Amino acid sequence: MLAKDKIIVGLEVGTSKVCVVVGEVLEDGNLMIIGVGQAASEGVRKGEIVDMEAAVHSIQSAVSAAEDSAGVEIHNVYANVSGGHVRSFNNRGSVVVTNEESAISVEDVRNVMSNAKSVSIPMDHVVIHAIRQHFYVDGHDGIQNPVGMIGSRLEAEVHVIHGVRNRLMNTIQCIKKVPLDVANIAVSSFASALAVLTTEHQQLGALVIDMGGGTTDYIVYREGTVQQSGVIAVGGDHITNDIAIGLKIPMNRAEHLKLEHGSALVPEWNEEISMKREVGLSDRTVSKQQLCRLINLRAEETLTLIRKELEKQKLLDYLGAGVFITGGCSRLRGLEALAYQVFGGLPVHIGPCEKDNGKLTDRPAGVSGPTAAIESPEFSTAIGLTRYALYSQRDQHQPPTVWQRAGQKFHQFVAKVRVFI
Amino acid sequence: MTTPRKSSAPAKTVSEKQSETVDKKNETSRRFRLKVFGVGGAGTNAIRYIVSAREAGRHLLTGLDLVAIHTDLQALSTTGATETIQIGGAVVHGMGTGGDIELGARAAQLDNERLVTAVRNVDMAFIISGLGGGTGGGASPVLARLAKHQGALVLAFVTLPFGFEGERRRQQALASLDVLKTHADAVICIPNDKLFKITGENASAVEAFERGNEALAGGAQGVWQLLSRRGLINLDFADLRTTLGTKRLDGLFSCGEGSGSDKAKSAVKMLLDNPLLDAEALARAEGVLVSILGGPELTLVDVQKTVEPISRVASRAHVIMGAATDETMRDKLSVTVIAGVALMPHRAISSLPHKPVGARVRPNEINPALSGVNPTRSGVNLNHSLRSAPAPVAPVASASSSRETPGPASKARLESNSSASPEASSGQAPQPKKQPAVPKQETLPLETASRGRFDKSEPTLYDGENLDVPTFLRRGVALKS
Numbered sequence: 045m046l047a048k049d050k051i052i053v054g055l056e057v058g059t060s061k062v063c064v065v066v067g068e069v070l071e072d073g074n075l076m077i078i079g080v081g082q083a084a085s086e087g088v089r090k091g092e093i094v095d096m097e098a099a100v101h102s103i104q105s106a107v108s109a110a111e112d113s114a115g116v117e118i119h120n121v122y123a124n125v126s127g128g129h130v131r132s133f134n135n136r137g138s139v140v141v142t143n144e145e146s147a148i149s150v151e152d153v154r155n156v157m158s159n160a161k162s163v164s165i166p167m168d169h170v171v172i173h174a175i176r177q178h179f180y181v182d183g184h185d186g187i188q189n190p191v192g193m194i195g196s197r198l199e200a201e202v203h204v205i206h207g208v209r210n211r212l213m214n215t216i217q218c219i220k221k222v223p224l225d226v227a228n229i230a231v232s233s234f235a236s237a238l239a240v241l242t243t244e245h246q247q248l249g250a251l252v253i254d255m256g257g258g259t260t261d262y263i264v265y266r267e268g269t270v271q272q273s274g275v276i277a278v279g280g281d282h283i284t285n286d287i288a289i290g291l292k293i294p295m296n297r298a299e300h301l302k303l304e305h306g307s308a309l310v311p312e313w314n315e316e317i318s319m320k321r322e323v324g325l326s327d328r329t330v331s332k333q334q335l336c337r338l339i340n341l342r343a344e345e346t347l348t349l350i351r352k353e354l355e356k357q358k359l360l361d362y363l364g365a366g367v368f369i370t371g372g373c374s375r376l377r378g379l380e381a382l383a384y385q386v387f388g389g390l391p392v393h394i395g396p397c398e399k400d401n402g403k404l405t406d407r408p409a410g411v412s413g414p415t416a417a418i419e420s421p422e423f424s425t426a427i428g429l430t431r432y433a434l435y436s437q438r439d440q441h442q443p444p445t446v447w448q449r450a451g452q453k454f455h456q457f458v459a460k461v462r463v464f465i
Numbered sequence: 466m467t468t469p470r471k472s473s474a475p476a477k478t479v480s481e482k483q484s485e486t487v488d489k490k491n492e493t494s495r496r497f498r499l500k501v502f503g504v505g506g507a508g509t510n511a512i513r514y515i516v517s518a519r520e521a522g523r524h525l526l527t528g529l530d531l532v533a534i535h536t537d538l539q540a541l542s543t544t545g546a547t548e549t550i551q552i553g554g555a556v557v558h559g560m561g562t563g564g565d566i567e568l569g570a571r572a573a574q575l576d577n578e579r580l581v582t583a584v585r586n587v588d589m590a591f592i593i594s595g596l597g598g599g600t601g602g603g604a605s606p607v608l609a610r611l612a613k614h615q616g617a618l619v620l621a622f623v624t625l626p627f628g629f630e631g632e633r634r635r636q637q638a639l640a641s642l643d644v645l646k647t648h649a650d651a652v653i654c655i656p657n658d659k660l661f662k663i664t665g666e667n668a669s670a671v672e673a674f675e676r677g678n679e680a681l682a683g684g685a686q687g688v689w690q691l692l693s694r695r696g697l698i699n700l701d702f703a704d705l706r707t708t709l710g711t712k713r714l715d716g717l718f719s720c721g722e723g724s725g726s727d728k729a730k731s732a733v734k735m736l737l738d739n740p741l742l743d744a745e746a747l748a749r750a751e752g753v754l755v756s757i758l759g760g761p762e763l764t765l766v767d768v769q770k771t772v773e774p775i776s777r778v779a780s781r782a783h784v785i786m787g788a789a790t791d792e793t794m795r796d797k798l799s800v801t802v803i804a805g806v807a808l809m810p811h812r813a814i815s816s817l818p819h820k821p822v823g824a825r826v827r828p829n830e831i832n833p834a835l836s837g838v839n840p841t842r843s844g845v846n847l848n849h850s851l852r853s854a855p856a857p858v859a860p861v862a863s864a865s866s867s868r869e870t871p872g873p874a875s876k877a878r879l880e881s882n883s884s885a886s887p888e889a890s891s892g893q894a895p896q897p898k899k900q901p902a903v904p905k906q907e908t909l910p911l912e913t914a915s916r917g918r919f920d921k922s923e924p925t926l927y928d929g930e931n932l933d934v935p936t937f938l939r940r941g942v943a944l945k946s
Binding site for chain 2: 088089090094128164166167276277278281282284286287289290295334337338342343349361
């Protein structure tokens, strides 16, 4: 049995699947994935738990599958949260540097961060993340680490992600019932970005869209920092639902049609798809064009909503690395081309990593393991959670050198989450 | 202030009305006058409730004239209202209408002049009634129209009958609501079934109705309070008009009260939890009026804590807020929200298409084809005022109804009906002139477009669109096969 703190587990409770990724921290500080587990998710709608017992059962089966695959026992997990209630905004905090030489101390940085985080959010909300963007010293922009610099006024910009406390607690409560301990939580988009983007991508500017079953989470990086994030409570389930309503067929048939024949682009030539006879259901055919039109409308709308949100913040022009689409829904045929259209010709990448001449080149550093797991888009969030865990654990032991931008916030944040767990 | 619709007024009264308009212009500087009208059984009960609450020492609509209007003389005699108007003496002889809306409407039209006197020089009329009954459902729209013609801002607080009272009564009430909405500036509608939610299942019937009255009276009180109190941040009549008066909107009303150190938070919570409030509708609101009443020590932070969550929910709305203090509110804070909610952006499948005519006809005649072939009946309707007996075929009236294009015969009848009363009361033959088009207020579809698997979950709203509804339905894309 491996030492407990060497094992990191990411648990993603999604709308359609529960995914568990077990990682082992290697000697060099990197992470190797030693096991994965997944199970169909019950009792989750639009990223939030609606049936506690069913969800507990799903988590249990996914966790035991992961335990079998990794050969370890799981006690402690990092979990994702999502749902339409998650909101975000950018905020700035400032402090006056008081010490005599006007050299900025670690204490000042801590103060300015807590200042930036003390924002007015709705009463029932709690801050999930306050991600540091950059600092200003005496109004001078773009400073990454101000400690030791001379200045009289220190300001910090943070990206604050917050959600409804009770609804976040539901997820945590559910995992506790399994029973497992929740070490920390992260929003799905942030976790997915950690799994998908390399540091270069983050510097160039990138949009990560995690299209899951019930929600579509997105996050925007620019110059290495998080600029915008959000959740649209629309996902693959909605596509299936649209098909079921539009073609007047049951949900399971709609799901099957979507997976087998669906495409985000409407084909030029129509063909009739005949559905297999099932007990109690009549034989019939549907038009492929109709099917794809339904999918196309929904997928285009969802992507357009994200584009509009980005346009509001004028971030579209800063996405040098392009758009990264992950999550189960990214397997939808034609989505890449559709996203290319919607985002006005930005490069679009599907799945967690780029293949270059068949060789995985720019996979995010620090994660290795079975390629099948790392490559499948469904696991992005869970893998991202293990990375998130890795960084926050590193952060607790040593100063933030490796991951400057993820930086110091973690242990403050951990304390925050502990308070409400 | 809207000028009365002179075009519809007959020659004799034009001069009268003009002089009134002048009067009104001279009087714009004075304080506005507000009257509370309780129409029908439920309305007079609400008036009685207000009176008894006043006697019990509560400050409910202090200083306002309460007018009780009913066909039933017996019910009317015990209200304690400032003014009581018995209508329809000639047709029902001091009894009730027995749930007949047509009879209620006719009763109101018969006593047209007395009602006009009551609403004259009133800047704002609250109409409180229950739409299920004959008088409430029939007379309220008439009163609303008269008040509107006199230039008042008309705000109606009405209840819809309980579900168990049957489909017919419900249809009747909804039809009446339709008509009322075309005349009143805003209608705040409380389905009685929601009373269950307020009182819980085990409440006694007396208690439930008491709470119903309280909700109705509380609504009027909330509006009155925000208009009458001088405060830190003043609200006035103009604010109310901005919220409710400019567009034809659905009115939404809720109130909450809190005390102690957390008073703002608990008041808002109570407000948002109020079953009368539909959070989804509030999110679509175009205008929201927030009125806060607190003790003398009310702080700006309290105000902020109260208004912020509300404006966050009603993110699209033009929020107007007011705050006032009152000695009696020590350590308490009460908040009232009135919102004008736009109708659904997409006029999805309305399960109740245009059936406003139901208000004036007997329910078994709702079928337009039936009523269309029966001009005699509409003649009777038109002919109410001078000939008190339901006269035989009145040639004038049937001429006026037959001048309308055959179109939807039922609609023609409605229009001729509403134009009829001033004409008839002045004793002039109705002239075939165009009635100004009465904009028809749409009803919210009772069954919105299907959300399928997401039916039970919280709707995903984005810019007022419910994303759970399939995209092709929202965009109206035809799926050709």
